[in-house]
Amino acid sequence: MAISCPHCSAPNADAAAFCASCGKALPTGLSATPRVVGSEQFAATDAGVALQDQTLKKESKKAVGALAAVAILQTIGAIIIFALLQNNPAASSQAGAILAVMLVLAAIFAALSFWARSSPLPAAIVGLVLFVTVHLIDAVASGGVTLAQGIIVKIIVIVVLIRAIQAGVKHKELRTRMGVR
């Protein structure tokens, strides 16, 4: 059942103490006295904004962390592969070029991690696309040899990046709910 507001005649839920439309007190016969809210206690305060910020940062940090982890793994992988190739006389001539490419990739993921601080969702999408594309092409170009190398790490990275996208989606949905542009 709805009560209509005596001030603006808007419909209100039964248990409402204040009109949802004009904010004036409703005749509900409450023993508890409704409070008159002063301007210093308005809801959209700095404190409210700070709370929203904290919640959003929690989600974006997940994407930032995931992309930073990929950057670190990529750097470690570059060093390991460089060391392995240098000991292999057949491939040592390519070692420098491969190291350079892998370090560039690590730098790109570091940059994506930085971008994720403000826009976690787009950064995580680009991260997943880049990682999967590079490693698939690498696997094909090597005739399937590199596909099995570190396959567990690769799968974990893909799962982590998908999680980063999910965190980004949640971040975006929270922003929509909070009305943050």
Next chain:
Amino acid sequence: MTDSPAPGALPAQPGFPRPAPAPAPPSEPAAARLPDPPADTLADNEPDDPWPPFAPEPSTEALPDEIPVAIKVPPRFCTQCGRPWNPAWSACPGCAGFDPNPTGEPFDALSAAGGSHGGGIKSSLGLYFCLLGVSIIGTIAMMVDSTAEAQIEIFMGVLFSLIVLFWSIASFARLKPALARAGSPVWYAAAIGLGVGTFAFASICVGGLTRVFNVPDASYSEPLLKAGFGWGTVVLLVAVQPAIFEELAFRGIILSSLQDAISVRDAVIVSSLMFMILHLIPLAFLHLLAIGLALCFLRVRSGSLFPGMLMHFVHNSLCLVFEAAKG
């Protein structure tokens, strides 16, 4: 929402208990109650009032019970503490999380904005990885039989087109607005200008990079002509097919699906990066990114896919014209 209140949070307020169904008659004199919240102060303290002025419906007595009140009118004030209400909230931060609307369904800004964002991302990533699959198949085929380069190129072009075609039919609702509009002639002139401009930029990039890294310049037409195909096939495969189907895929489906989830600016950047990465030519990444951004610009500004198709066609045709001129 959060575990600990931020420094400087609102003073802890003893939220008054949820009112029990009122036994007292509502005809209590208004003077016995607290004075109304000062409506003027409320208005003065909210300079950017996001709510339009409320126009009450004249017939409220006959409101049926089954229609939740809150769905008809998003609340403007908390019904428990009277503070101004943000429609984006699901609970009032001012009075310890009271539902402003205990009987109706809470007003949800997310569902009002079109629901969850996950679907658009899945659809754009799905199409991207399908198209990546085409490239992978092509690369494998090329490794198996490098003499059949022309046939593989044609096969990949057809497969790419078919995937995009089926995807476009399945999500036609998404493409319809951009296909129904032609856009102003200004955008077609801009498309020709941008096509020539990006071609000049691409020539400089490719010329410089192939010299620096000492790699042979790739030719689009040579493998096809060598295999005995005519210029008609070359134009169809290099200029017409990408202009139509890459535009449908990247500026049509992927860009608009991404826009479900992220801002237009971010969607433009992400789809341009996808366009760049999918070409799988690191030396071409710089000018491909520029082309992707220019095509997104045309798509977003003109609201139509056709100027982008024209620009893509102009760019790719110029590549062929210069290859033909070189011999």
